[in-house]
Structures are given as structure tokens and as C-alpha cells.
């Protein structure tokens with residue numbers, strides 16, 4: 001389908017959590033690829049397994065089933081050295097831009113550390129130059145920002161530091177787990193545009209996890225809709241959003257906030273019984289893949 | 304407004320620093336009627352959360368209320384003594400904060416977190432608390448049979464719903480919601496807010512609602528106040544703020560709002 005070969009691939013990944021008497025399906029039969037220069041959006045219900053999916057890609061969780069591939073080769077080296085090598089290429093950005101920065105350290109320190117770990121070739125002034133180049137890359141003024149502490153920065157600036165950090169490591173794949181949900185609209189767009197530019201200019205592969213469907217179609221070429229550990233529908237972002245096939249996707253899209261329809265309007269009301277019926281159905285195993293278009297697929301319970 | 308449930312008058316709040324003080328809230332006044340949903344919108348750092356915290360005096364140093372008045376149901380919040388304040392929180396005003404989902408006690412089962420509150424404020428037995436807990440969990444679409452689980456066993460979104468259920472436990476008159484659904488998917492967000500909308504009609508509580516999502520704000524709120532750098536620059540009905548914003552800043556906010564349903568938002572519609 002795509003010109004660029006996949007950097008990271010998931011093949012039939014499964015993961016079950018055991019919680020005393022309960023088991024939770026964290027991931028079931030997940031298969032998808034992340035390509036250089038492309039963004040894949042991952043949306044879905046809270047608790048559907050989006051972060052689990054991210055953690056499997058980060059190799060913080062080991063899948064029970066299936067395979068994780070890096071440049072086409074199954075990832076098997078679980079030694080600290082193997083993990084470090086992998087994470088040099090695959091990095092994550094978290095939702096809370098503050099929690100992931102240490103309040104005791106300056107911005108300079110936050111970038112110096114990954115460089116010391118992953119860019120041993122850089123010495124002395126070259127390190128400072130690189131830090132400044134990274135800050136410029138995320139559109140921050142190095143002189144102004146490098147000496148600052150996280151609490152002297154706005155949320156949007158902090159998230160830019162987190163992005164700069166992944167670049168410092170030299171990552172080729174960025175897993176962004178709700179990177180803008182704690183930022184306001186104006187700042188949000190700036191961060192998303194930055195991610196878009198990185199993708200274009202540096203050829204990064206991005207997995208963009210979000211609840212904000214409206215932003216997904218600004219930044220992503222492809223989208224996946226997840227429910228209960230399964231990807232129910234996926235493909236070209238415009239195809240999926242304009243012609244949703246699975247009932248859960250339809251429901252999700254219909255619930256995207258719309259200032260034209262007030263909650264007091266009975267027409268806007270999501271009927272809890274109908275919602276739960278869709279959920280019950282979505283929870284079933286969906287072993288069958290159907291094709292809705294050249295790059296648009298969905299899953300079904302029956303063949 | 305006659306007999307508002309919440310009345311914020313000329314409120315100013317400063318963060319006191321070593322060298323300079325920073326005025327985060329600057330002479331802000333607004334009223335919220337019983338049963339009304341009032342929204343506060345504005346860019347990050349404009350002072351929304353500072354107001355939200357101050358309403359139940361949960362603001363901490365260096366934040367200092369340096370002027371104005373906060374009245375809830377005719378009583379001055381700033382005059383409450385420590386005992387009155389302890390009663391007032393949860394009983395009259397409950398809060399759901401930005402990262403409330405991380406505020407659950409990690410070593411207590413969900414039912415115990417309900418029991419703590421219900422025992423303290425209502426003298427409930429364990430059995431009574433359990434019954435109420437089941438009722439409240441159902442309200443937020445969590446199967447009541449999970450009340451014996453611990454917080455880490457739920458996703459972020461589910462934990463946020465649990466916090467909302469705890470807030471409803473004592474039938475408060477006002478619920479302050481600071482980005483309550485930011486971590487939730489839009490279906491669950493809609494279900495919760497739709498439910499809260501029904502419950503406020505049924506039970507008559509008021510809501511102070513804070514979100515970054517202007518579209519959501521217009522859907523849910525009766526009236527909206529727009530803040531800029533600590534000042535309330537415009538307030539009006541949701542419809543007016545959406546269709547006929549008067550302040551330049553409000554127009555600018557709409558211009559940067561990513562739209563999913565309609566065409567990209569209009570720039571200036573007024574000349």
C-alpha cells in the first residue's frame with residue numbers, strides 16, 4: 001500500500017491482564033504497521049487498550065501472543081542492551097507534559113541526559129550546540145528556554161521539550177499518547193503542526209493516540225478505531241471518518257462535540273440502551289475482516 | 304441575578320512570590336443560578352483552575368485571595384471556619400479536577416473510598432455505603448460488581464468516572480468540574496455530561512464547568528464566561544458566545560477551534 005517499508009510492525013498481538021477473578025482483554029489480534037513519514041491515529045473508547053498497545057510497542061509490556069517486528073525482524077533481544085538499542089529508535093510522549101519532566105532540573109539538563117546516553121559521539125561544546133539545535137527544531141528560543149525549569153514553562157512549551165527529548169535520542173518512531181489533551185486549543189494546534197513537520201522533514205513514523213477525533217484528521221493519514229482490545233475499523237482517515245462501517249465507529253463519530261446541537265435537544269440524546277447494545281456487540285470477538293474500500297477495512301463477528 | 308446559588312463578586316487572587324506577586328484572577332464577577340450550568344473558557348493559564356479551587360477554598364499558598372467575595376447559597380465561603388468548611392466541601396460543593404482520576408487512594412478498594420465519605424458525612428454503615436456505591440457506579444456506567452477492585456485495575460477514563468460518582472454521593476448543590484472529561488472518549492464524555500445534564504434537571508444542582516473544548520462547552524452550558532489573563536472579558540448565553548461573540552478574543556478562540564462537523568470555523572463574522 002505504502003511506498004515506505006514499515007519500521008515497526010505488530011502481527012496478531014494479544015495481551016490479557018489477570019486481575020484476581022477477572023481477566024481483561026488488553027489487546028486481541030492487533031496487526032498494523034508504522035511507516036516513515038506517516039501518522040497513524042489510534043482512537044477508541046477509554047480503557048479499550050490504546051495505552052496498552054503503546055506499551056507493547058515500547059516493550060514495557062510483553063505480548064502473550066503475536067510478534068513485534070522492527071524493520072521486518074522479530075524483536076527478541078530483551079537484554080538491557082537490546083532494549084536500549086530499540087528505544088533509541090522508538091520513543092514515547094505522554095499526556096501530562098509536566099509529570100514527565102523533573103521539576104528540579106533545567107531544560108538544558110533534560111536534553112543533555114539523553115544525549116549523554118544515546119549520542120556518546122558528542123563532546124563538550126557539540127553537546128550544547130546540539131541542545132540548541134533541538135530547541136530550535138521545536139520552535140523554542142534556546143537562549144531563553146535552556147536555563148529554565150519546567151514550572152517556568154507553559155504546557156505547550158513543556159510538551160515541546162518532551163518532543164525535543166525524543167529527538168535528542170534520535171528516535172525514528174514516536175508514540176504520542178494523548179500528547180495534547182492537557183493543552184488548550186491554540187497551543188494544541190502548534191504542537192500538532194510541529195509533529196506534522198517532524199514527520200515530513202525528519203521522516204518520523206508517528207502513532208498518535210487521541211480522544212480528539214477532530215484533530216486526528218488534521219495530522220494522520222490513517223486511523224484505527226479500537227474497542228475492547230480489538231481494532232474494529234481502520235484505513236484512510238478520510239474514508240473511515242466519512243463512511244464509517246462499524247456501529248461503534250458510527251457512535252464514536254456521532255458523539256464528537258458539536259456546538260450546533262445542545263444536550264438539552266432531545267435529538268442529540270444518546271440512548272443508553274442503544275449505546276450499551278453497540279458496546280455489547282463491539283465486545284464480541286470479530287474474527288472476520290471486510291473491505292469497504294481500497295484502504296478501508298472493518299471487522300465483523302460473522303463471515 | 305436573584306438568589307444565585309454561586310455568586311463570585313470582584314474576586315482577585317494573587318500568587319505571592321519572593322520578588323513580585325502575580326495576579327492570576329483580576330476582579331472577576333459572575334453568578335450561577337440554581338440548576339444552571341455555567342462554563343469558564345479561556346487559554347491555558349488564564350486563571351480558570353485558580354477560581355475553581357478558590358470556590359471551596361482549596362487554593363493553597365502561594366495563592367492568596369486578595370479581594371472580593373464568594374457566596375454559595377447565600378453564605379460567604381471566605382468566612383467559614385475550619386469545621387464549617389469541612390462540612391461544606393462535598394456536602395455543598397463537590398469537585399472533579401483535571402487529574403482527579405489520580406486522586407483516588409491507590410491502596411483502598413473503590414467501595415471503601417465511597418464508605419469513607421459516606422460514613423464521615425452521613426454516618427452510613429458499610430452495608431448502606433455499599434448500596435449507595437452500587438447506585439452511583441451504575442450512574443456512571445461502571446458495573447457495580449467492580450466496587451471491590453482497586454483503582455489501578457481501571458483505566459484512566461474509568462477512574463475519572465468513579466471520581467464523578469463519588470462527587471454525586473452527597474447530593475451537593477454545586478459541582479465544580481475542571482476538565483472532567485479530558486481523559487475520556489467522546490462517547491463516555493457525552494454519556495456522563497448528558498447524565499449530569501439530566502441529573503441537574505432532576506436534582507437541581509448547579510455546575511461550574513471548565514473545558515478547553517469550546518464545542519463541548521456550547522453543547523453543555525447555559526451560560527459561558529470567557530477569561531483572558533485573569534479577567535472575565537465576556538459572558539453571555541452559550542448561544543450568544545457561539546453565534547455572536549462580541550469580544551475579539553472570543554472570536555479568536557473560535558478561529559483556532561478545530562472543527563469536525565462543519566467547515567473550518569469562521570474568522571471574523573462581524574465587521
Ligand SMILES: Nc1ncnc2c1ncn2[C@@H]1O[C@H](COP(=O)(O)OP(=O)(O)OP(=O)(O)O)[C@@H](O)[C@H]1O
Pocket residue numbers: 017018019024025026045046047048049050051052053455456457458459460461486487488
Ligand atoms: N498493568 C495492568 N494490569 C491490569 N490491567 C491493566 C493494566 N494495564 C491496563 N489494564 C487494563 O487494560 C485495559 C486497557 O487499558 P489501557 O490503559 O490500555 O486503555 P486506554 O485505551 O489507554 O484507556 P484511556 O483512554 O482511558 O487512557 C483496561 O481495562 C485496563 O484496566
Ligand SMILES: Nc1ncnc2c1ncn2[C@@H]1O[C@H](COP(=O)(O)OP(=O)(O)OP(=O)(O)O)[C@@H](O)[C@H]1O
Pocket residue numbers: 155184318325327345346347348349350351352353354364365366
Ligand atoms: N503555585 C503557583 N505559583 C505561581 N503561579 C501560579 C501557581 N499556580 C498557577 N500559577 C499561575 O497562575 C495563572 C493561572 O493558572 P490556572 O492554573 O488557574 O490556569 P488555567 O486557566 O486553569 O489553565 P489551564 O487551562 O492550563 O488549566 C497561570 O499563569 C499560572 O502560571
Ligand SMILES: [Mg+2]
Pocket residue numbers: 050051052177459
Ligand atoms: Mg490511555
Ligand SMILES: [Mg+2]
Pocket residue numbers: 351352353401481
Ligand atoms: Mg486549569
